[in-house]
Amino acid sequence: DTGVSQNPRHKITKRGQNVTFRCDPISEHNRLYWYRQTLGQGPEFLTYFQNEAQLEKSRLLSDRFSAERPKGSFSTLEIQRTEQGDSAMYLCASSLVLAESSYEQYFGPGTRLTVT
């Protein structure tokens, strides 16, 4: 399967614990995005990378959240000291962006986080 993959698919954790999610984008894609989605809402942007550089972070990304893409391939999203409000589906997407042209983002299956 050459699509975007995410691990784990489900994570249940207790409030206050740290969690880390991984995303493997489509191999030739240079941009990687993290979104969060709660029930009844569309995905909300968190952050994105161009290769290994983190180019933008949303105001939603509090200091408890950190994301990395160390070698420009896979990315990790860590949430420290989880809160119940962090419960959501965390989606990763990737795209190939060349110059100024229309592009598409392809999503992985997501990691569903439940904080108890």
Add this chain to the structure above:
Amino acid sequence: RKEVEQDPGPFNVPEGATVAFNCTYSNSASQSFFWYRQDCRKEPKLLMSVYSSGNEDGRFTAQLNRASQYISLLIRDSKLSDSATYLCAVGRAYGQNFVFGPGTRLSVLP
């Protein structure tokens, strides 16, 4: 006002019907427009890009109206398998993140 808005529905239509959804956006500098389909508890899947000239893919037609700042999706001859949530996505600049609407739920009934 939210940056991207959609009627959440649900739209309940019989098989074979034609249904249309609109999505409005507030940022006039937006550059890219897409429709995604999302099944329950699954990831969004790209349905189609939306171009100024409009585009068609089988039973699906998407259009962009920059003057009025909305995009539309028309589904002809609805199938049961079209039941899903349809998300519009707007890109502020090439390569940047998308802003999604809340989605419109469609149920196609036998």
